[in-house]
Amino acid sequence: KAGVTQTPRYLIKTRGQQVTLSCSPISGHRSVSWYQQTPGQGLQFLFEYFSETQRNKGNFPGRFSGRQFSNSRSEMNVSTLELGDSALYLCASSLVSGRNEKLFFGSGTQLSVL
Amino acid sequence: AQTVTQSQPEMSVQEAETVTLSCTYDTSESDYYLFWYKQPPSRQMILVIRQEAYKQQNATENRFSVNFQKAAKSFSLKISDSQLGDAAMYFCAYVSGNKLVFGAGTILRVKS
Numbered sequence: 001k002a003g004v005t006q007t008p009r010y011l012i013k014t015r016g017q018q019v020t021l022s023c024s025p026i027s028g029h030r031s032v033s034w035y036q037q038t039p040g041q042g043l044q045f046l047f048e049y050f051s052e053t054q055r056n057k058g059n060f061p062g063r064f065s066g067r068q069f070s071n072s073r074s075e076m077n078v079s080t081l082e083l084g085d086s087a088l089y090l091c092a093s094s095l096v097s098g099r100n101e102k103l104f105f106g107s108g109t110q111l112s113v114l
Numbered sequence: 115a116q117t118v119t120q121s122q123p124e125m126s127v128q129e130a131e132t133v134t135l136s137c138t139y140d141t142s143e144s145d146y147y148l149f150w151y152k153q154p155p156s157r158q159m160i161l162v163i164r165q166e167a168y169k170q171q172n173a174t175e176n177r178f179s180v181n182f183q184k185a186a187k188s189f190s191l192k193i194s195d196s197q198l199g200d201a202a203m204y205f206c207a208y209v210s211g212n213k214l215v216f217g218a219g220t221i222l223r224v225k226s
Contacts, residue, residue, distance in 0.1 A: 033213065043205065043216040056212050088157060097212055105151075105159035 001027060004106035006091050012112045018079040021109045025072050025093030031055075032074040033103065034066060037088040046089075049074055050097035078111075086113045118208050120217035127196045128225050134181075135191045135220050137206030143167075147209045150180070150191045153219075154202040162204070165189065198224050 005024040013019050025032050034046040045058040049068035066076040072093075078085055088108045094101035118139045127133035139148070150162040165173045165182050172180050177197075181190045193200055201224045206217040 031212075035214075042218050043214075045213040045215070048212055058213065090157075090159060092159070102161055102164065103159075103214065104161075107156060107158040110157075 004091055004093050004104050006089075006106035006109050008109060009107065010110045010112075012114065013081050014114050015081055015083060017081050018077060019081060019111060020075055020077050021089055021091075021111070023074045023076075023091030023093075023106060025074070025091075026104055029093035029095055029104070030072050031094045031097040031101065032068055032072065033092045033094075034074070034076050035090045035092065036060075037090060037108070038086070043090075046076065048097065055097050081113045083113050085111065087111060118206050118215055118217035120206055120220050122220045123218070124221045124223070126223045126225060127193070127200075129196055129198060131196055132192060132194045133196055133222065135193075135204050135206075135222065137189045137191070137217055139187050139189060139206070139208045141187070141208065141210075148180075148182070148189045149207045149209070149214070150178070150189075151205045151207060151216075152200075152202045153205065159205070163191065193222075196224050198226060200224055 007022045031050045033048040035043050037043045047066050048056040052068045063079045068074045088110050090108045092103040092105045094103050146167045148165045152160045152162050163173050163175045163178050172182050177194045179192045203219045205219045207214040
């Protein structure tokens with residue numbers, strides 16, 4: 001069974017641009033979560049989607065948005081990029097939404113904002 | 115607010131030896147879940163072990179075991195017979211709602 005796939009692996013953008021990151025969960029998994037990882041702030045929760053509905057949202061500005069499609073694939077979008085958005089963005093999937101669920105992570109998308 | 119604290123930014127262990135990584139957390143909940151994740155240079159977060167708070171027995175997965183002290187809100191990870199492949203960043207995490215709250219991480223270096 002294929003793991004969680006995130007594309008692209010690396011991305012370079014300039015300030016003010018927008019970016020879309022993609023995450024394909026493990027087959028059969030219906031919950032997708034997104035996390036931002038930076039050296040300064042560590043790992044922070046962005047949002048979770050389950051059955052195309054946002055279930056939970058972290059403390060990030062409205063420039064960060066996401067969506068989930070009927071096949072459970074998810075995308076996150078960051079508009080008007082700032083230098084501080086440079087980070088590793090990790091996606092995780094689980095069978096269903098629940099706090100005892102095991103999360104399976106992808107290898108992330110490394111975003112650099114110049 | 116729930117917080118997770120890992121007080122050791124970096125640890126070293128000799129191959130085949132045992133090492134313990136520390137983690138404390140703060141929560142007002144009585145039933146919750148705790149995790150240890152490993153992040154090797156490939157960047158993919160890998161679940162090492164999971165502990166359910168209502169279970170008294172400490173979780174064990176092969177060479178990995180935890181010392182869960184609920185009253186002290188402590189959740190340490192013990193790695194026995196350390197191997198070169200254990201070198202990675204280790205994160206302690208707590209489930210709050212449906213999201214994971216992570217500690218700052220501990221870099222584990224394994225010396226041959």
